[in-house]
Amino acid sequence: VGPTVAARLRSLGIHTVGDLLFYFPREHRDYSKLLTIAELPFDEVVTTRGLIWEVKTSRTSSGRTRTVATLSDSTGRLSAVWFNQPYLQKQLSEARGEWLVVTGVKQRFGNKVTFTVRSHELPEKGELLNTGILVPVYSLTEGLPARTMRRLTRWVVDRYAALVPDHLPPTIRQAAGLLPLPEAIAQMHYPANEEMLAAARRRLAFDELFLIQLGMQERRTRWQRELPSGQAFKVDLARIFIEPTPAEREAVQAAATPEAEAQGVQGFRSQAAAGTTLWTSLADQRPFEATLPFRFTAAQRRVLCEILGDLSRSRPMCRLLQGDVGSGKTAVAAAALFVAALNGYQGAIMAPTEILAEQHARSIGTMLAPFGIRTVLLTGGLRPKERALGRAAIESGEAAVVIGTHALIQEDVTFQRLGLVIIDEQHRFGVEQREALRQKGYHPHMLVMTATPIPRTLALTLYGDLDLSVIDQLPPGRQKVITRWRTGARREEAYRLVEQQLAEGRQAFIICPLVDESESLSARAVTAEYERLSREVFPHRRLGLLHGGMKPAEKDAVMRRFRDHELDILVATSVVEVGIDVPNATVMVIEDADRFGLSQLHQFRGRVGRGAHQSYCYVLSADAGPQARERLAIFQEIDDGFKLAEHDLRLRGPGDFIGVRQSGMPELRIADFNDTRLIEEARTLAIRLWESDPYLQRPEHAPLREHLSRFWQAFIPH
Structure with a gap:
């Protein structure tokens, strides 16, 4: 490639042929199913092919260029249309009488039927890259077209994929039923079919999970075996x-x-x-x-x-x-x-x-x-x-x-x-x-x-x-916290319940996502909300303010006052997410609940229901999107933290869920944390291999040892 394309590839982290080989598509679009022209349905993305007969380019009333090619096969004729690509007039005219593969949408405009083309390819010009196959879709950068990226990846896959050494021992590959690595790389970019794409993805996902599990075994070994023994306690x-x-x-x-x-x-x-x-x-x-x-x-x-x-x-x-x-x-x-x-x-x-x-x-x-x-x-x-x-x-x-x-x-x-x-x-x-x-x-x-x-x-x-x-068991007699999801407009219902509980001698939490008001975010700020609640809603009650920006001594003083019932309501940020134990608190109101994940909402809810009295949790959200609405509906129905965690992982992914970087673990590019079977298979085989050859010292394991070291190099604490 020239210096301009090289610079654009570098911005994607691609410096070498190897980097490009392992720069996998984020998805594949299935343009592989070729229909005859007569079979084409309306308003669906489909792929067909036809002989090029006539090509004309004109200008529309809005100033756009419109190139139309007449295509035909044994079943019928089709008018294929491209907008703002006038160079196609020359390219397609020179290819009259040749086959053209096109992917697009068949549409009716009045009495006319046209086929708006999304991608096309001349099979005689070489291998299909942009249509007629499972087309790879890569993450790109400005100035790097998808067609250029596919041309480059096809080039390196054809010449270099077969040269990539396979670090997995044959015994592991056979036990897990995996493709050889060179084949998996090639099929991950340009799969022969859906089955081969799934097999390639499984091999590459297994590699990530297997390397993580081997790294964990190394941590455990360093901690438990390599160091001198600790102390065995006597247990009665x-x-x-x-x-x-x-x-x-x-x-x-x-x-x-x-x-x-x-x-x-x-x-x-x-x-x-x-x-x-x-x-x-x-x-x-x-x-x-x-x-x-x-x-x-x-x-x-x-x-x-x-x-x-x-x-x-x-x-x-x-x-x-x-x-x-x-x-x-x-x-x-x-x-x-x-x-x-x-x-x-x-x-x-x-x-x-x-x-x-x-x-x-x-x-x-x-x-x-x-x-x-x-x-x-x-x-x-x-x-x-x-x-x-x-x-x-x-x-x-x-x-x-x-x-x-x-x-x-x-x-x-x-x-x-x-x-x-x-x-x-x-x-x-x-x-x-x-x-x-x-x-x-x-x-x-x-x-x-x-x-x-x-x-x-x-x-x-x-x-x-x-x-x-x-x-996985709660103490007997612990009552379920009644949870209600309400839109922001129904906030008064929550306030009435708070007032009712306070009248019975109980206490309440009100959680806000921000410390100070923000111009860019509409979420409620705890400082402003504390002032509003103190002045307009609960003027006759004792309110306290708690957030992470306060000095430790100030936070402790507020918590002690709330614990000792010198305060009726604690208005706070997520600082109360863990570890606050006030059995007399029976109401939790969470403002802008759509800004929190399920696991965090569950932690907030866990601050109430710790005493003998029935407790309640109101989650309020005025502007929840579709995914947030799904999350809040789940939260209202389920009080099992482990079930909520499974939903949270599915909806938000592992990075948000637990803080992968904080755990000292590499981020995954292919593997899916929801693939329980593959994770457990990788773990079982990693443990078996490590126990048979700690630190992978055998000569046949040298490629795996070197690959493991590179994979974990930036993450293992020394």
Whole structure:
């Protein structure tokens, strides 16, 4: 290509023949089904072919040029029309008597029938690229026509696709039933038919998912196997559950490695680790569950056994704990921290906000207090003296449990014996931040938690380096939050319900998407809405304002006032999305709800319904588009967070759903997160290959090892 076209290709990220080979079409238009002229229907995009007889170009009354070619086949004649392409007069006239393939729409204008051409090709001039086939449609840039792009891709596919080395071992290709890579590349650009296009897409999608899963296996190996072993905790289920079942004992015992069993895990003996006196000198000798105001659900017991089985191994735990809003993840985390403390180790929870950290410190501190286990809160908003006292307690080991924000990973925070790291709302943290907290201990066990339900397919891909536990059961007696979707014009209905609930002594949230008013966005701003509500709607009520632009101390003060019922209504932004626990709040009103995804709406709704009273959620939207209306209708009907997450993934895609960049994972170009079967197949084969050849050291795996390194190079944290 010349310098001008080269520059335009570079703007698309195409610098080499290889780049162009892997610059795949965003779609294909099926112009492959050739109809005879007599078969052509009206008002549909179709493809036909005919011999060129006559070509005329004229000018319309509006000044446009109009080129008409008369085509015929054995079934009839057709007038094919092009607008504003006068150069076709010469080109088509020179091709009289030759076949012309055209794609377009047959239309009737009065007594005349014409065929408005969208693309055409002379088969005798060479291979069909623009019609008569499954035509590739590429993302383009200004000055780079679609025909030029197809000519270039056809050229490189014909000459270079066959030279691309296939990095997948033959055994993997055969096990998954995949095309060879050169054939998949060629068919992805210019497929012979729909079946070959599907096969090519499947091969290329498998490659992406397989490489991601291999990268996850490398992460897991570096974390669990390459590094020296961590600490196997001694686990006595009788100290956790009121009545541990034989099956639970067997499940935890079976999870322990031989090394851990040799250290005394087998039989669940309750003596302390060497030098640890906490195990036998607790202030309260009852089981952990006996001090709680509730009993663990079956789902909580199941995931606790999975976690305790991990803790009983010397290989550090890497587990993701998912649970819907209100499913009881905090109590499970507290039980894991309890076991760490019994073994003489410290545990730490890192939360994304000060409000959530303070709430965890209060609730977990209350759960552990009967046993004399000290919990310390460490956040950036503490006074210097409080922070210094907290750091000293952490360094001396006096603080067995530490709960905080990013403040935990500051250089001046030193743990005496950190054995368990828990990351809450883990998608709010980058890979580097999670790693920084882990580095505070000597290969500690790690549990990451989220209240944002993640579809299984996405969890297997984003967190393939973690084992997955799911609390899929809510505590008994938890009432369903009544959800109503209303247009903005019916806002008064929501306000009447708020007033009614306040009169009964309850409290309410009102959520707005913006902090300040915007000229470009019509969405309601929380500051202006707070003023309006205080002045015009609820002048006799106590309102509070909360948004992310406030100082941490200000936010904490407002939340404390709302928690202590010094405020009736909290007008806030999405800062209340996670971790706000006010059982007396029974109404959630969400303004401009079409601006939020389903999972985020579900998090807002989870802020109410946490007490004994019936709760309500109003989602208001004045200007929802078709997709937003579908989303809000789904939200009104479904209260299962995992089902909503599946819908959210389908409607919005993975990037918006979870923040792919934040997870440290490459973005996918071909693969679809909704393809459950292919994801699980790629994961199974990746695990099998990695276990048989960790780090792909065998000579026959060298091409795959090099390809994996290039694929992940920009994403693996070092």
